[in-house]
Every structure is written in structure tokens, then in C-alpha cells.
Amino acid sequence: MLTKKLMVCIIKLSASEVRIILVHISVDQLINKPGEQQEYTFTMSAGSLDLIEEGVEFAEPLSLWLTAIYNNGKVLLKGTLRTKVNLECSRCLQSFCYPFDGSFEEEIEVEDKAVLEVADLVREAFYTDFPLKPLCHIFCKGLCAACGANLNEQQCDCRSDHVDYRMLVLKKLLDQD
Numbered sequence: 001m002l003t004k005k006l007m008v009c010i011i012k013l014s015a016s017e018v019r020i021i022l023v024h025i026s027v028d029q030l031i032n033k034p035g036e037q038q039e040y041t042f043t044m045s046a047g048s049l050d051l052i053e054e055g056v057e058f059a060e061p062l063s064l065w066l067t068a069i070y071n072n073g074k075v076l077l078k079g080t081l082r083t084k085v086n087l088e089c090s091r092c093l094q095s096f097c098y099p100f101d102g103s104f105e106e107e108i109e110v111e112d113k114a115v116l117e118v119a120d121l122v123r124e125a126f127y128t129d130f131p132l133k134p135l136c137h138i139f140c141k142g143l144c145a146a147c148g149a150n151l152n153e154q155q156c157d158c159r160s161d162h163v164d165y166r167m168l169v170l171k172k173l174l175d176q177d
């Protein structure tokens with residue numbers, strides 16, 4: 001097993017072996033420069049972070065930008081995570097490319113730590129900011145409930161039969177006058 005003592009930022013094995021990449025920051029480096037912001041960038045594959053989700057296909061590796069500042073026994077970490085994933089639209093069921101953009105901020109006590117392991121924070125940020133109901137477009141019209149046609153691409157014949165409840169309420173109000 002890999003231990004937390006490893007002072008390595010990224011461990012790269014041969015392509016087929018890549019399993020877990022450690023995203024580590026040296027605490028000593030930060031303690032030596034209190035109040036001074038340090039910046040880090042990492043690029044990693046989704047598989048190496050164990051980000052395997054059903055129906056989610058990563059179109060590019062994950063990019064992580066990190067800043068860290070040490071003050072009074074604590075390190076303030078701020079991260080921005082970006083990647084592109086191919087998802088299925090929750091309305092029209094078409095596959096589309098979703099530009100993922102997530103962020104996190106965490107203050108960590110580092111009294112007895114030599115390195116900070118960031119992979120868990122990255123994983124958490126990914127799942128927190130991941131859309132529960134992804135949409136190919138905010139105005140995606142979805143599928144026709146009757147014939148299943150993709151209403152972004154075509155207007156089916158059964159569409160005129162659809163009852164628009166908002167119009168129904170309006171009509172009722174007008175009829176009352």
C-alpha cells in the first residue's frame with residue numbers, strides 16, 4: 001500500500017497500471033513561507049482518481065488548480081477542478097459534452113502532517129458539483145411523451161393534442177368574466 005509519508009506529487013506508472021495518483025502538497029514548504037500563497041497545478045485521469053460513474057464518459061483528463069496558504073497551524077486550500085464529460089441529457093436523452101467546473105475550499109490543521117492529500121477533496125468536489133439532471137441546453141424541449149420524437153429536432157403531429165395546463169387555467173379565468 002502507498003503510505004501518506006510519500007513525498008511525491010504524482011506517481012505515474014505505465015499507462016495500464018495507472019490506478020491511483022496521489023495529489024500531495026508538501027506541508028514543510030508552506031510552513032516555511034507563512035502567509036504566502038503557493039500555487040499548484042495537476043492533471044489526472046478520472047480513473048486514477050477512481051471517479052467512475054455509470055453513464056459518465058470523460059472526454060478529457062481532469063485539471064486541478066490549487067492555491068494553499070499556511071497560517072497558525074492551518075493551511076487554507078482552494079481548488080478549481082475542470083474537465084469535459086460526455087453525458088446523456090435528462091430530457092432528450094441525447095449525448096452531449098458537458099464542461100464540468102467545480103471548486104472547493106477547505107481549511108486543514110497540519111500540526112502533525114508532512115503532506116496534504118488532496119485527492120479526497122477533489123473527489124468530493126466532483127460529486128458535489130456534478131449535475132443531478134444534466135441538460136444539453138437549458139431550453140431543451142425533451143421528447144414527446146406520446147410518440148417519443150426529439151422535440152429539439154422535429155415537431156411531431158401529436159404535439160397539438162398536448163394539453164398546456166397554463167393555457168387551461170388562463171382560459172378558465174377568461175371564461176369566468
Ligand SMILES: [Zn+2]
Nearest residue numbers: 089092136140
Ligand atoms: Zn436535451
Ligand SMILES: [Zn+2]
Nearest residue numbers: 144147156158
Ligand atoms: Zn409526438
